Amino acid sequence: MSQDHPIESLLRPAVEAYTAGTCLGCAILCLWAPWSIALTPSIGYGTAAGFLVFGGIRGRQAWRIWRYRRNMKRLPRFSLTSRQIPVSQRQLWLGKGFRWEAIHTRRLYEAQLPETQSYLQPSLPYQLARAWENRLDRYTWGAPVIQLLSADTPLNPVRPLPPVGGLPALHAVEPRERDVYLPLGERVGHTLVEGTTRVGKTRLAEILITQDIHRGDVVICFDPKGDADLMMRMYIEAHRAGRGDAFHIFHLGYPALSARYNAVGRFGRISEVATRISGQLSGEGNSAAFREFAWRFVNIVARARHALGQRPTxxxxLADVINIDDIMIEYCVAVLTQYDQTAWEQIQKEEKKLNPKTIPRNMQGRHPRVVAIELYLQSNPVADTVLQGLRSAVRYDKTYFDKIVASLLPLLEKLTTGQTAELLSPDYTDLEDKRPIFDWRQVIRQRGIVYIGLDAMSDFEVAQAVGNSMFADLVSMAGHIYKHGIDDGLPDIGRRAGKLPINLHCDEFNELMGEEFIPLINKGGGAGIQVTAYTQTLSDIEARIGNAAKARQVVGNFNNVIMLRVREDRTAELLTRQLRKVSINQRMLMSMTSDNSNVDTDQDFSSSGGDRVSTVQVPMIEPADVVSLPKGQAFALLEGGQLWKIRMPLPLPDTGKEIPAGITDLASRMREKYHTGDHWWETVMPAPIQITPPAGDVGVPTTPASSAGSLAPQKANWEGDFEVASGYSDSLGEVDDGVDED
Incomplete structure (x- = not known):
């Protein structure tokens, strides 16, 4: 089969097999009966060898046609264990696939022609088997027959296709796939993963996070919905990589098992506290003024607490904003005597002389001691900027003050209600609480691994507020690293040169992002932050931000785009509009007839027929191709516009041993509570082995207090792997080992 023709045709009968069969018959004849074709035995051997060589060439060409046609219905299975996932210090493995070129566009065009549909449709026995399954489903005695017909084994010639949907030809247009890698130097440009629900975004996150953990990078994963398998994968891989002590779980839904975190406890400048809190308030229209007021009053109380040597929480x-009188009194008790030893005696005298009728209108409703302090300071000014800020706050009419900070109170109440307060406002003096407290500087310096479950399905408002607070804290930390480095404040001995990769995985990031997310992806790369964001559609980002221009600003900061199946054309066009057009050859059947006007000849008419080959410009892929992707497959725009078609292995739960009871209990409760629908491949794979907590005492803490935080067992043996089903592939024929015979 020569490939030097103007138009390649692979969806056709494998006519090369006829030649191969003929050559095989001739070779046998030359070996066993050379006399029948007038050959001597010695000449017959040489002639047979020639027939076999030529027949082998033609047979190999026929095999390529058969394999191509088979792959149009079912791809070979592609399975790995967790230990087989490639981990490189230079590249990030994305799966198997190929770089999409003009030839693949031509093959896809051929697969859509009416005359080639017979090669893409399931066989008649397959259709009959499915029809019998539907017919027998109404009878109880038909269950054994249905089980036999639907058995997912290579021995079943009519086994059902994987439930992945989509257009199988999108990946089958290239029979020779290879490992697809993204250079690590490109990750700092950030990666956007888009795909509708139940197509494999979270499973892709597991593959990428597994590599990041074994590479030794900082890994931070935001998971709003709470995926138990993702949490377990991070925990198991952290211990397999020998980094179990650096693993932390923060989960709003399970405070007893969660580590604690103070988003405003560490800062470079005290004003960052007010910025992180007020940044979550709306800044549109009339709300902008209230946002500025909120920033000012939070900054006032934060400065006062910091001056008193207390860490803000x-x-x-919230307590200081609701009752600013207390912080005013507490600060004056600590400070005024430094300026005047008799200050409190004079204040007490003023307080005793107070007459409610003579108190200024703006000070009515304030604590009498606050009024006395204000009267004292009017006569004895003190040059203290913090005190001046507190004075300006208490001089506001109390009713008016409550109104201008009204937008701030709901946000703070979301972050301080119920058991959430224990996680976000930790008590540093409570030595009985064994749950660790972490912050981003500590995590980054220790090359930590953090799983953050925000329980958004139970309480979206709190999850959103906490996620935004963490993002704002990360932005502040990125700015500090960019200016001073990771080891700022540590001795010069043992300092690390260069930036440390900080891999930030944000599942359903459109639910978390706010104003603070834009500088994180826009400028975070300078501090080593590498964001991998997972979302469903472009409209989700616009709806969350509320501004189309800012949504485009966010998307414009992602240099790498991995797009699984999407249901919105506009989202698909985010990829397809960035691709150039390609030239493909088209075949046109020509048939012409003409009359002969010369009456002196016997020829009345003439006719001719043939094929005409023309070249047309077409898009490399259409939005409809992205919408038609099977589950577990994606188009990836990498390294400055190179289009790759990839399919990814999707792992099953691990069979790790001696996992702490607290972890297994948390995972099982998460599985009961959250139904992500990402386990579609389990219908074509054997059921996974369930993880069970170890019996007896194996050195693993089991009480809620002792199994919190890092949740690292004192003894852990990691055995067993997870199987990865690529039977999710497309809908294509026999099962083989996934290795081409070429």
Missing amino acids: YEQI
Whole structure:
């Protein structure tokens, strides 16, 4: 089969097999009966060898046609264990696939022609088997027959196709796939993963996170919905990589098992506290003024607490904003005597002389001691900027003050209600609480691994507020690293040169992002932050931000785009509009007839027929191709516009041993509570082995307090792997080992 023709045709009968069969018969004849074709035995051997060589060439060409046609219905299975996932210090493995070129566009065009549909449709026995399954489903005695017909084994010639949907030809247009890698140097440009629900975004996250953990990078995963398998994968891989002590779980839904985190406890400048909190308030229209007021009052109380040597927390800030009189009194008790030893004696005298009728209108409703302090300071000014800020706050009419901070209170109450307060406003003095407290500087310096479950399905408002707070804290930390480095404040001995990769995985990131997310992806690369964001559609980002221009600004900061199946054309066009057009050859059947006007000849008419080959410009792929992707497959735009077609292995739960009871209990409760629908491949794979907590005492803490935080067992043996089904592939024929015979 020569490939030097103007138009390649692979969806056709494998006519080369006829030649191969003929050559095989001739070779046998030359070996066993050379005399029948007038050959001597010695000449017959040489002639037989020639027939076999030529027949082998033609047979190999026929095999390529058969394999191509088979792959149009079912791809070979592609399975790995967790230990077989490639881990490189230079590249990130994405799966198997190929770089999409003009030839693949031509093959896809051929697969859509009416005359080639017979090669893409299931066989008649397959259709009859499915029809019998539907017919027998109404009878109880038909269950054994249905089980036999639907058995997913290579021994079943009519086994059902994987439930992945989509257009199988999108990946089958290239029979020779290879490993697809993204250079690590490109990750700092950030990666956007888009796909509708139940197509494999979270499973792709597991593949990428597994590599990041074994590479030794900082890994931070935001998971709003709470995926138990993702959490378990991170935990198991952290211990397999010998990094179990650096693993932390923060989960709003399970405070007893969660580590604690103070989003405003560490800062470079005290004003960052007010910025992180007020940044979550709306800044549109009339709300902008209230946002500025909120920033000012949070900054006032944060400065006062910092001056008193106290670490700011959400609970303390809420208490101070609600009752600013207490912080005013507490600060004056600590400070005024430094300027005047008799200050409190004079204040007490002023407080005793107070007459409610003579109190200024703007000070009515304030604590009498606050009024006395204000009267004292009017006569004895003190040059203290913090005190001046507190004075300006208490001089507001109390009713008016409550109104201008009204937009701030709901946000702080979301962060300080119920058991959430224990996680976000930790008590540093409570030595009985064994749950660790972490912050981003500590995580980054220790090359930590953090899983953050925000329980958004139970309480979206709190999840959103906490996620935004963490993002704002990360932005602040990125700015500090960019200016001073990771080891700022540590001795010069043992300092690390260069940036440390900080891999930030944000599942359903459109539910978390706010104003603070834009500078994180826009400028975070300078601090080593590498964002991999997972979302469904472009409209989700616009709806969350509320501004189309800002949504485009966010998307414009992602240099790499991995797009699984999407249901919105506009989202698909985010990929397809960036691709150039390609030239493909088209075949046109020509048939012409003409009359002969010369009456002196016997020829009345003439006719001719043939094929005409023309070249046309077409898009490399259409939005409809992205919409038609099977589950577990994606188009990836990498390294400055190179289009790759990839399919990814999707792991099953691990069979790890001696996992702490707290972890297994958390995972099982998450599986009961959250139904992500991402386990579609389990219908074509054997059921996974369930993880069970170890019996007896194996050195693993089991009480809620002792199994919190890092949740690292004192003893852990990691055995067993996870199988990856690529039977999710497309809908294509026999099962083989996934290795081409070429």
